[in-house]
Amino acid sequence: MTTPITIATRESRLALWQAEHVQARLANELGLKATLLGMTTRGDQILDRALSKVGGKGLFVKELEAALAEGRARLAVHSLKDVPMELPEGFALAAVLEREDPRDAFVANGYASLAELPEGAVVGSSSLRRVTQLLQLRPDLRVEPLRGNLDTRLRKLDEGGYQAIVLAAAGLKRLGLAGRVRSLFEVGQMLPCAGQGALGLEIRADDAELAAALAQLSHMPTLLACEAERAVSRALGGSCSLPLAAHARWQGATLCLDAALGHAEAHAAPLLRSSVAAAVADVDAARSLGQQAATRLRDLGAGSYLPG
Numbered sequence: 001m002t003t004p005i006t007i008a009t010r011e012s013r014l015a016l017w018q019a020e021h022v023q024a025r026l027a028n029e030l031g032l033k034a035t036l037l038g039m040t041t042r043g044d045q046i047l048d049r050a051l052s053k054v055g056g057k058g059l060f061v062k063e064l065e066a067a068l069a070e071g072r073a074r075l076a077v078h079s080l081k082d083v084p085m086e087l088p089e090g091f092a093l094a095a096v097l098e099r100e101d102p103r104d105a106f107v108a109n110g111y112a113s114l115a116e117l118p119e120g121a122v123v124g125s126s127s128l129r130r131v132t133q134l135l136q137l138r139p140d141l142r143v144e145p146l147r148g149n150l151d152t153r154l155r156k157l158d159e160g161g162y163q164a165i166v167l168a169a170a171g172l173k174r175l176g177l178a179g180r181v182r183s184l185f186e187v188g189q190m191l192p193c194a195g196q197g198a199l200g201l202e203i204r205a206d207d208a209e210l211a212a213a214l215a216q217l218s219h220m221p222t223l224l225a226c227e228a229e230r231a232v233s234r235a236l237g238g239s240c241s242l243p244l245a246a247h248a249r250w251q252g253a254t255l256c257l258d259a260a261l262g263h264a265e266a267h268a269a270p271l272l273r274s275s276v277a278a279a280v281a282d283v284d285a286a287r288s289l290g291q292q293a294a295t296r297l298r299d300l301g302a303g304s305y306l307p308g
């Protein structure tokens with residue numbers, strides 16, 4: 001490598017785990033040495049408001065991109081679901097790593113599943129996608145905001161502020177916290193968001209040397225599934241203020257894509273759903289499957305669900 005590889009990472013325990021995971025894969029599979037550059041982002045600092053109200057999950061990504069642009073780092077490791085649908089000019093996703101469990105997890109201290117929660121129970125989540133789906137499953141629940149990194153959210157549960165919370169299984173597993181999961185939502189019940197459970201490796205678009213190396217770490221089935229999922233979101237305007245879920249799974253060479261859209265303001269309105277499938281062998285085909293799903297949602301009335 002012409003320049004040493006510095007990996008820009010947020011400093012939450014999950015972000016550091018993910019960056020160290022990539023560091024180890026670079027060393028073990030490609031014989032490349034990399035160092036970490038820890039950074040605090042605006043997304044980590046703003047804990048009192050829903051991210052959708054202050055600029056979105058992109059807040060987790062922007063400072064890392066600045067480090068890439070300024071040459072302080074060469075690689076940024078992200079949870080793919082936090083990566084905006086359109087990368088700014090000059091940046092590229094060089095690889096998508098094999099997906100961890102994409103499901104959402106029900107986490108509680110006294111209850112084994114959503115069905116066991118008493119009438120009117122308080123459930124913590126600040127994700128519009130989770131809020132709308134929770135209210136479909138249990139309209140009686142009171143869903144209250146819950147922000148912060150995984151450890152913070154678990155602590156707020158343990159302090160008694162909520163009877164249950166919903167978190168991505170992938171993050172809990174990575175941090176050795178799978179024991180906190182009381183039950184997993186099947187994807188048909190609580191459809192994950194685009195890219196959930198996958199890691200995305202971002203570089204400067206002109207860094208051809210690193211792009212070629214990282215391509216060897218990419219997991220093609222995950223990459224294509226996530227491209228399809230992300231294309232749904234992109235086609236609908238792609239902001240995280242949308243309660244949008246999109247999840248693709250393989251049946252042989254056929255990619256099956258489910259998408260669901262909740263109402264941006266009326267959280268109890270019924271979700272619009274689409275299921276499409278096609279033989280997919282490249283990124284273009286994956287993206288057109290995603291666009292097809294978005295077209296179906298529009299035909300079902302997505303226009304009136306999207307924020308004005």
Ligand SMILES: NCc1[nH]cc(CCC(=O)O)c1CC(=O)O
Nearest residue numbers: 079082167168170171196197198
């Ligand atoms: N939005 C925050 C975030 N970004 C990635 C994960 C977990 C790991 C993943 O889904 O890849 C989480 C926590 C959560 O949603 O519970």
